[in-house]
Amino acid sequence: MMTVTTENAAGAIPEAAATGENGVRAALYGVFAHLFADRPSAELLERIAEADQMIIAEDSVLAREWQSLCAAAAAASPAAVSDEYDALFVSPSLPPVSLYASSHMSGRLRGQVLAELREDLARIGYVRADDSNEYEDHFSALCDVMRGLIGEAAMSEEAAEQQQVFFQHYLAPWHGRLFEKVDQAAGADFYRKVARVADAFLTHETQYFELA
Numbered sequence: 001m002m003t004v005t006t007e008n009a010a011g012a013i014p015e016a017a018a019t020g021e022n023g024v025r026a027a028l029y030g031v032f033a034h035l036f037a038d039r040p041s042a043e044l045l046e047r048i049a050e051a052d053q054m055i056i057a058e059d060s061v062l063a064r065e066w067q068s069l070c071a072a073a074a075a076a077s078p079a080a081v082s083d084e085y086d087a088l089f090v091s092p093s094l095p096p097v098s099l100y101a102s103s104h105m106s107g108r109l110r111g112q113v114l115a116e117l118r119e120d121l122a123r124i125g126y127v128r129a130d131d132s133n134e135y136e137d138h139f140s141a142l143c144d145v146m147r148g149l150i151g152e153a154a155m156s157e158e159a160a161e162q163q164q165v166f167f168q169h170y171l172a173p174w175h176g177r178l179f180e181k182v183d184q185a186a187g188a189d190f191y192r193k194v195a196r197v198a199d200a201f202l203t204h205e206t207q208y209f210e211l212a
Helices: 020-037 042-049 061-075 078-089 110-123 139-153 157-170 175-184 190-211
Strands: none
Touching (some): 020 042, 020 139, 020 190, 078 190, 110 157, 139 157, 157 190
């Protein structure tokens, strides 16, 4: 599996955001993959702050939430955001918010979700990176797979179809519950803004695939 831990923050957002709809979609998946994979670096926050013109097409919820996140990134203290990340997602026992799909997909055991996901990843040519410390159903890993499939779609109709299937199976069923948890979590500030723009984006993705 492609992992965000193998790339630097500069790779999260392209220098030229005007690369068409798929370019922006891939960039957003990359941003969320980085933001949820680990404590965001000062470089990543700076890159987000400078990308306030990436979504300017219309006065939509997504555009407004993205502008809000860019402003928050510009004003953020990297140390404070790192502490917030730890408080929300890292714990020696049970963190306030789980970033694993299997924690939010009611009625399905973790082993079942992971087994199906691993089979599907192998079928489309993805494997877990040797240096990855996370299970494949981590939100950042799923976003990274979507980013990769969007890039492959330019060369393959099959990859375009795989995007839709992968999204509907592994992101659509639970992303709303994840973002609601973040939005309501005590101590969430910067990540509340992240959750709101991510929710707007994945809601847009749901509509995008319904119309495909």
